[in-house]
Amino acid sequence: MRVQVQEHAFDPGSELGGFHAGRTDAGALVSFSGIVRSDDQAPIALLEIEHYPGMTEKAIRGIATEAVERWQLMDCLVIHRFGRLKPGDHIMMVATLAKHRAEAFEAAEFLMDYLKSRAPFWKREHSASGKLWVASRDKDEATMERWVRQEAGEADCG
Amino acid sequence: MRVQVQEHAFDPGSELGGFHAGRTDAGALVSFSGIVRSDDQAPIALLEIEHYPGMTEKAIRGIATEAVERWQLMDCLVIHRFGRLKPGDHIMMVATLAKHRAEAFEAAEFLMDYLKSRAPFWKREHSASGKLWVASRDKDEATMERWVRQEAGEADCG
Amino acid sequence: MKQVNVKYFAWVRERIGKSSERVETNAETVRQLVVELGEREPRYELAFSDLASLRVAVNHVLADFDSRLENGAEIAFFPPMTGG
């Protein structure tokens, strides 16, 4: 398991290269990476990401451990940048290695949902019209809820 | 859109590197890769993959086009090997580039489900006890059905 | 009389002992072609004994056993696919 909270840029392809490294017990590798997007209608000059240094890595490490246990992952990688990013830059990535594809996909989506609404990062867009904190979307919080419900459901069924 | 059906090995990390290439209109990149797995209980020496040369690439191209339209993907990559592979080798990969993560994840899972049960590939495991054609799993065919149902549901709602 | 190009893959290929052949037939549908081939030799009958465990493609597209057989078509028989 590897968790990196960093200011400098990274390349998801290179990170993925070292991730799997010749194991023969895993059958499925999923990766997600988030990219700074700039709409033609409202172009942004840069994206600033603030985080909570004492808490961020600890929080991500906790959720990554939960994902590893819940989906029996063979490995798990989370990288998240902070500081100033430009359009086209990779903001973050997660990668999950599992025996089968369903587990790898679910764990990656779980990690993403967590990072969206529970990890202490805040985005601010800089554009011609000024600086604007990105508002959280209720949808992201709701999406996170499904994992709690699912776990509760499993418990009900023994 | 890029579709490759090939005998030689590939590296998912390198393939992913060229995939996104500095675009600023996409926000989410998902990749999946399948790896030849060898259980300690029943180790395999190699995995042989047969395919239908006239049909394979055409079929995958068709489904990739469907995925691009359905989830409005900005790009889509499918690589699938045939021939003789060893444990730890990458069998195939898909990558999807979309505006938001939900679309990128769904399209990648759709492509995977398709490749599992609708693309003309057949696997045979070579082990100490001989050669054995891998049986299809009813679950894979059932998983594919969900995409049809979902589409039908959407149509019902206008 | 029609001529079709027939292909076999995976264990269907192994049971029949060849990967492709040109077949002259009066069959109207894929299903009738299967019956005709089965009547030729036991190895065909064996390969086609359980249609539920077989899939068919007509001109490179997955199809139904009740698909019409057109002159010059490429018909492929194989087990359920196991890619990915």
Added chain:
Amino acid sequence: MKQVNVKYFAWVRERIGKSSERVETNAETVRQLVVELGEREPRYELAFSDLASLRVAVNHVLADFDSRLENGAEIAFFPPMTGG
């Protein structure tokens, strides 16, 4: 009298005008601390005017506004997170 370390992030930090401070308080819960700070200066009152749009972490763990306040704790206030 307790001493807690209070941190502010994103627009909460901007409205209050500092990123952290040491606070002496008799508050028993996070909610009581919020009320106490709000009574000090208008900029705190403004920053804390809508608790539904605020989140709180106690010792680096997301917490409830009714969490008990312990001496020496690190309390952080911030808007809903927007990572990923």
